[in-house]
Amino acid sequence: MNSFKNIEEIFEAYNKLRVLVIGDVMIDSYISGVIERMSPEAPVPVVLIKGKEDRLGGAANVALNIKAMGATPMLCSMIGDDKHGELFLGLMENQNLSKEGILSSKHKITTVKTRVMATNHQLLRIDEEDIQSLNNHERSRLIERIKHLIDEKIDVIIFEDYDKGTIDKTLIAEVVAIAVAKNIPVAVDPKNKNFNDYIGVTLFKPNLKELKEGLQTEINKTNVESLRLAGAILHDEREINMVMITLSEEGVFMSNGQLQEIFPAHIRNIVDVSGAGDTVISVAALSLALGLNARQIGILSNLSGGLVCEQAGVVPIDKKQLLEEAKQMSLFD
Numbered sequence: 001m002n003s004f005k006n007i008e009e010i011f012e013a014y015n016k017l018r019v020l021v022i023g024d025v026m027i028d029s030y031i032s033g034v035i036e037r038m039s040p041e042a043p044v045p046v047v048l049i050k051g052k053e054d055r056l057g058g059a060a061n062v063a064l065n066i067k068a069m070g071a072t073p074m075l076c077s078m079i080g081d082d083k084h085g086e087l088f089l090g091l092m093e094n095q096n097l098s099k100e101g102i103l104s105s106k107h108k109i110t111t112v113k114t115r116v117m118a119t120n121h122q123l124l125r126i127d128e129e130d131i132q133s134l135n136n137h138e139r140s141r142l143i144e145r146i147k148h149l150i151d152e153k154i155d156v157i158i159f160e161d162y163d164k165g166t167i168d169k170t171l172i173a174e175v176v177a178i179a180v181a182k183n184i185p186v187a188v189d190p191k192n193k194n195f196n197d198y199i200g201v202t203l204f205k206p207n208l209k210e211l212k213e214g215l216q217t218e219i220n221k222t223n224v225e226s227l228r229l230a231g232a233i234l235h236d237e238r239e240i241n242m243v244m245i246t247l248s249e250e251g252v253f254m255s256n257g258q259l260q261e262i263f264p265a266h267i268r269n270i271v272d273v274s275g276a277g278d279t280v281i282s283v284a285a286l287s288l289a290l291g292l293n294a295r296q297i298g299i300l301s302n303l304s305g306g307l308v309c310e311q312a313g314v315v316p317i318d319k320k321q322l323l324e325e326a327k328q329m330s331l332f333d
Helices: 007-014 059-068 083-094 136-151 169-182 208-215 224-238 276-289 294-308 319-326
Strands: 018-023 025-038 045-058 072-080 102-105 111-118 121-128 156-160 186-189 242-246 252-255 260-263
Touching (some): 018 059, 018 136, 025 072, 045 083, 045 111, 059 156, 059 276, 072 083, 083 102, 186 276, 208 224, 224 252, 224 260, 252 294, 294 319
Parallel strands (some): 018 072, 025 111, 072 102
C-alpha cells in the first residue's frame, strides 16, 4: 500500500526512481517538407524538403519518457556496429542518457524508421532493420550487462518489445527470475513473437490487436466482460498480476483480479498516435514502482497516452502538463 496524500507527492516521488528499460531501440528519422506538385514520373507527390531530424525511438523513447517524468532510466539494448549505431549513441549523449547498458554487434544493424512528413501528416515510412534474434554470445553479453545494472539498484524493470530481436524467451525467463528474487516489479509492453513467454510479470500492457493475436480470440473492446475474460486468461495461465489493455479511442482497460474497469479516453485534438504506447508503459511502470493501485495506474497512464497524441511525431510526455490535468482527476476516491 502506498501512503501518498495527494498527486503532488506522487509526482515528486517519481524523481527518486531508477528504471531499467530492456528492449529494441531505434532511430526515428523525420524528413519534413511541403507538397507543391505531383511527380511527372509517377502518380506520387513531390515533397520539397524543409528540414530533417533524428530522434531516439523504440525502447529509447521509453527511456526519454522516464527521464521526462523525473526518474532515472537505464536503457539496455543491442545496436549495430555501424554509422547509425554511432548516431544513436550521439543522440543518447545529447539527451544526457547513460550509455552503460548499450552494447553493439557487427552482426546486427541499427534500426532506423524514416518518416516523410508534409503539413503534419505522414506520407511514407521507410524501415531499415534486422529482426533476427540475438545469437548466444550476444544474448549472454546482454544478460550480464542487465545483471550488472540490476545490482546497482533498480526500482522497476520495463520490457519494451518491438519484435526486433533483442528480447527472446531465454532472456525473459532469466530477467524475470532475477526480478522475482529481488522483489523488483516487471512491466511489459509486448509484441507478437514473445507474447506468450511473459510469465509471472507484474504488469502486462498489450494493445487490442496484440491481445487478439496473442490469445487467438475475438475480443469486444467496448464490452467489459469480453475484456475481463481475456484478462482472466493472463492472470490465471500466465500468473500476471495486473493487465492493462490499451483500446485506442476507447481508452484503457485495467484488471488485477478484483478491479475490471475501462477508463475512457479523454477528448483530444489527436495529431499523431506514434509513441503513445511508450508513454503509457512509462507512466504505468513508474506508478507501479511507487505501489499505486490498479485504478490509479489506469487513470494516470490513460491520461498520459492521450496527451502525447496531441503532438506530431514521437515525443516524450510533458510532466507539468500531466500533473495539471491529473489534479482534476479523482485519484484518491
